[in-house]
Amino acid sequence: MNKNYFQPIEKIIKKAIYSIYKKKIIKLDFQYxxxxxxxxxxxxxxxxxxxxxxxxxxxxxxxxxxxxxxFNNDVKFSILKGxxxxxxxxxxxxxxxxxxxxxxxxYNIKKNFFLKKKKIxxxxxxxxxxxxxxxxxxxxxxxxxxxxxxxxxIGHDVIQVQIINDRGIHVCKSIIAWKKFGNGITxxxxxxxxxxxxxxxxxxxxxxxxxxxxxxxxxxTPILKCARILLKKWENGDKKTIDIWKKMNNWVxxxxxxxxxKLGINFDITEYESNIYNIGKEIIKEGLKKxxxxxxxxxxxxxxxxxKGYDPKLLxxxxxxxxxxxxDIGNAIKRLKEFNIDRMIYVVGKEQENHFKILFRILKSLGxxxxxxxxxxxxxxxxxxxxxxxxxxGNVINIDYIISKMISIxxxxxxxxxxxxxxxxxxxxxYEKIGLSALKYFFLKMDPKKKIIFDPLKSINxxxxxxxxxxxxxxxxxxxxxxxxxxxxxxxxxxNNIIFDLYEKNIIKIINKYPFVLIKSSNNFDxxxxxxxxxxxxxxxxxxxxxxxLIDCKNIIYSNIYINIIHITGNIIKSGMNLLGIDMIDIM
RNA sequence: GGUCACGUAGCUCAAAUGGAUAGAGCAACUGCCUUCUAAGCAGUAGGUUACAGGUUCGAAUCCUGUCGUGAUCACCA
Numbered sequence: 001m002n003k004n005y006f007q008p009i010e011k012i013i014k015k016a017i018y019s020i021y022k023k024k025i026i027k028l029d030f031q032y033x034x035x036x037x038x039x040x041x042x043x044x045x046x047x048x049x050x051x052x053x054x055x056x057x058x059x060x061x062x063x064x065x066x067x068x069x070x071f072n073n074d075v076k077f078s079i080l081k082g083x084x085x086x087x088x089x090x091x092x093x094x095x096x097x098x099x100x101x102x103x104x105x106x107y108n109i110k111k112n113f114f115l116k117k118k119k120i121x122x123x124x125x126x127x128x129x130x131x132x133x134x135x136x137x138x139x140x141x142x143x144x145x146x147x148x149x150x151x152x153x154i155g156h157d158v159i160q161v162q163i164i165n166d167r168g169i170h171v172c173k174s175i176i177a178w179k180k181f182g183n184g185i186t187x188x189x190x191x192x193x194x195x196x197x198x199x200x201x202x203x204x205x206x207x208x209x210x211x212x213x214x215x216x217x218x219x220x221t222p223i224l225k226c227a228r229i230l231l232k233k234w235e236n237g238d239k240k241t242i243d244i245w246k247k248m249n250n251w252v253x254x255x256x257x258x259x260x261x262k263l264g265i266n267f268d269i270t271e272y273e274s275n276i277y278n279i280g281k282e283i284i285k286e287g288l289k290k291x292x293x294x295x296x297x298x299x300x301x302x303x304x305x306x307x308k309g310y311d312p313k314l315l316x317x318x319x320x321x322x323x324x325x326x327x328d329i330g331n332a333i334k335r336l337k338e339f340n341i342d343r344m345i346y347v348v349g350k351e352q353e354n355h356f357k358i359l360f361r362i363l364k365s366l367g368x369x370x371x372x373x374x375x376x377x378x379x380x381x382x383x384x385x386x387x388x389x390x391x392x393x394g395n396v397i398n399i400d401y402i403i404s405k406m407i408s409i410x411x412x413x414x415x416x417x418x419x420x421x422x423x424x425x426x427x428x429x430x431y432e433k434i435g436l437s438a439l440k441y442f443f444l445k446m447d448p449k450k451k452i453i454f455d456p457l458k459s460i461n462x463x464x465x466x467x468x469x470x471x472x473x474x475x476x477x478x479x480x481x482x483x484x485x486x487x488x489x490x491x492x493x494x495x496n497n498i499i500f501d502l503y504e505k506n507i508i509k510i511i512n513k514y515p516f517v518l519i520k521s522s523n524n525f526d527x528x529x530x531x532x533x534x535x536x537x538x539x540x541x542x543x544x545x546x547x548x549x550l551i552d553c554k555n556i557i558y559s560n561i562y563i564n565i566i567h568i569t570g571n572i573i574k575s576g577m578n579l580l581g582i583d584m585i586d587i588m
Numbered sequence: 589g590g591u592c593a594c595g596u597a598g599c600u601c602a603a604a605u606g607g608a609u610a611g612a613g614c615a616a617c618u619g620c621c622u623u624c625u626a627a628g629c630a631g632u633a634g635g636u637u638a639c640a641g642g643u644u645c646g647a648a649u650c651c652u653g654u655c656g657u658g659a660u661c662a663c664c665a
Binding site: 273462464473 | 659
């Protein structure tokens with residue numbers, strides 16, 4: 001990070017240290033005090049005391065006085081337990097508010113970071129073309145999509161890519177089941193979403209396969225044999241097979257599109273494994289010539305890392321077909337050739353950590369120095385209260401189901417509210433958006449490194465730290481703005497000698513942190529930092545709202561101050577939620 | 589068994605990357621709508637941060653060990 005959030009005061013303190021102690025300190029240790037009584041910004045003195053070899057108290061007083069002078073006595077300071085606490089007077093808050101009221105505030109976020117613009121490929125979602133998207137995909141999609149948005153927000157070029165695993169034994173399985181038992185029926189005839197339709201046949205296959213396993217005690221059961229034969233046919237380009245394959249895949253893609261649309265997800269590029277799986281093979285052949293890989297008697301090709309913790313890894317099967325990692329090798333090389341990128345991020349679950357570790361190592365062995373641009377953004381899995389989701393067990397919860405569930409809960413809750421308050425018929429209500437905000441926020445507010453245990457009956461609440469709470473706060477803000485326009489008028493240049501209370505200072509302080517949070521969120525690859533921050537803003541605002549009458553034409557100067565706070569708060573909530581992929585509504 | 593994560597209030601999660609008295613929400617109980625949206629606000633109660641050591645001015649956070657949970661170690665993807 002080039003720009004530190006504490007920069008203004010940091011500069012002055014460095015100057016102070018240089019002028020008093022004749023030393024250049026590179027890193028100063030700042031923090032926001034947890035408790036308001038301590039102050040607004042604190043400098044930690046312990047380490048400073050060590051490097052300067054002077055007592056804490058003396059350093060604190062010297063720096064404090066210096067800063068106080070620089071700020072024309074607009075800042076007080078106190079030293080407590082090794083912390084130098086700065087307390088800003090009301091003028092400071094007023095100047096923060098003025099700065100943020102400038103309409104360029106959001107535009108300037110990009111400019112102000114002095115970041116070197118990077119071109120970044122981010123790969124996420126990457127589904128198999130044989131079943132509907134489920135809760136695991138949902139987490140992946142939401143993280144990938146919001147990370148893309150956050151990276152764009154702070155000025156990077158982002159290319160969002162999904163690769164569809166559209167070929168291989170798993171796809172052949174659903175084809176076989178459909179051929180055997182489908183009797184030519186189609187999703188349209190049955191009025192089922194295409195991905196659900198195909199998924200049904202995939203499960204059907206698995207069911208039969210498991211039954212056969214018990215019977216034959218041999219992994220290569222009759223139905224699996226059929227699938228393998230079909231895979232060979234496919235690889236040989238058998239026209240009939242290819243036709244069915246195309247038809248069934250298109251059913252699935254239509255289904256995916258519907259789900260993506262509901263979620264508001266768009267990719268810049270969609271890759272299909274069937275188009276790229278051969279690239280890797282060529283790379284392996286070259287590597288074999290160069291002696292980086294070796295061939296076994298049966299014709300299979302391997303890499304030996306000669307390193308503890310790394311077993312030899314298969315790259316080409318004895319029948320010359322490629323394995324999963326071979327494709328990833330080829331695709332990485334292809335992407336690096338096509339795009340002049342600075343970074344490539346794979347958003348893929350942690351169950352594939354080992355896979356990526358090996359992938360990067362192989363690329364390194366092949367001599368590609370750009371391998372350090374690649375990064376596996378690993379996140380934890382989604383579990384049900386009963387444990388892991390498994391299609392074999394049939395306890396997989398798909399995205400379409402959970403979305404419709406959320407919407408129906410939103411509708412039910414609204415009708416309850418309606419009984420209490422007499423809402424007009426023409427109020428614009430969007431249950432979809434309320435339900436989706438609850439769902440998306442629930443997934444994004446959690447640290448990606450931690451497991452999500454999703455209980456469909458209990459998990460998503462509409463009260464407290466939820467998307468709906470934020471949504472509600474936002475609608476309230478827009479409502480306040482409408483009321484202001486009805487009953488008040490804007491005045492300029494009357495902001496002098498304004499006195500702020502704690503509630504007002506708190507909201508100004510927290511909205512001012514927005515750029516800082518964006519940077520933190522992007523540095524850590526963690527949208528949850530942003531999500532929890534938006535919740536904090538909402539809470540802080542609601543406290544102010546409950547404590548004060550904000551729109552009051554009898555108190556026009558403060559109403560003008562407030563409308564600025566209200567407006568900025570609303571814009572930040574909206575901006576932040578949009579970065580999480582959540583649409584906001586003005587009335588609810 | 590090897591490797592890698594995680595373990596915080598009854599439940600679901602925070603904690604500014606080592607800082608001050610570990611914070612929220614849900615569930616429970618108590619107040620607040622003739623006044624800007626009560627899907628809100630205020631309050632009560634709930635903690636030996638899995639356990640045991642260590643590092644230092646200072647540890648939920650770093651190190652070591654133990655226990656627990658999960659992931660991963662395929663000619664699957």
